[in-house]
Amino acid sequence: xxxxxxxxxxxxxxxxxxxxxxxxxxxxxxxxxxxxxxxxxxxxxxxxxxxxxxxxxxxxxxxxxxxxxxxxxxxxxxxxxxxxxxxxxxxxxxxxxxxxxxxxxxxxxxxxxxxxxxxxxxxxxxxxxxxxxxxxxxxxxxxxxxxxxxxxxxxxxxxxxxxxxxxxxxxxxxxxxxxxxxxx
Numbered sequence: 001x002x003x004x005x006x007x008x009x010x011x012x013x014x015x016x017x018x019x020x021x022x023x024x025x026x027x028x029x030x031x032x033x034x035x036x037x038x039x040x041x042x043x044x045x046x047x048x049x050x051x052x053x054x055x056x057x058x059x060x061x062x063x064x065x066x067x068x069x070x071x072x073x074x075x076x077x078x079x080x081x082x083x084x085x086x087x088x089x090x091x092x093x094x095x096x097x098x099x100x101x102x103x104x105x106x107x108x109x110x111x112x113x114x115x116x117x118x119x120x121x122x123x124x125x126x127x128x129x130x131x132x133x134x135x136x137x138x139x140x141x142x143x144x145x146x147x148x149x150x151x152x153x154x155x156x157x158x159x160x161x162x163x164x165x166x167x168x169x170x171x172x173x174x175x176x177x178x179x180x181x182x183x184x
Contacts, residue, residue: 006043064101
């Protein structure tokens with residue numbers, strides 16, 4: 001069990017209890033099984049960034065609070081230097097670097113996402129979350145599958161989509177791919 005998972009799970013549980021939100025209410029909102037959610041709270045399972053985002057929205061807090069445990073403070077701007085974003089290692093297939101964890105009242109969550117071809121077998125797990133998503137390919141090639149539509153994107157390409165449809169990303173050519181993801 002990763003210590004980070006346990007810390008994030010504890011923060012989520014504490015906020016859920018403070019806000020008087022039942023596990024049943026939250027799992028219905030997230031559309032996930034109760035057992036899976038309890039494993040998230042107990043730090044026994046990685047929490048996908050999309051689920052963290054939805055929990056933050058439900059709790060009316062910035063996602064950075066769930067990730068770091070620190071209250072966001074920056075109101076005018078925040079700077080994230082190269083390689084210094086908050087690591088959100090939430091899915092086996094992807095490594096997330098949050099680029100705005102210290103900015104308060106965000107209307108979007110920006111991440112640099114690294115997709116390593118060695119972190120999955122044939123098909124990565126699909127994700128769904130409320131809102132929309134913008135992805136801009138920074139490095140490599142990426143196959144994006146949205147609602148069973150496969151689209152190949154190369155460096156400099158971008159896609160904007162309704163993230164409530166099942167989707168996943170897979171690096172191509174047996175090389176790492178990186179993209180800027182903005183979740184709205």
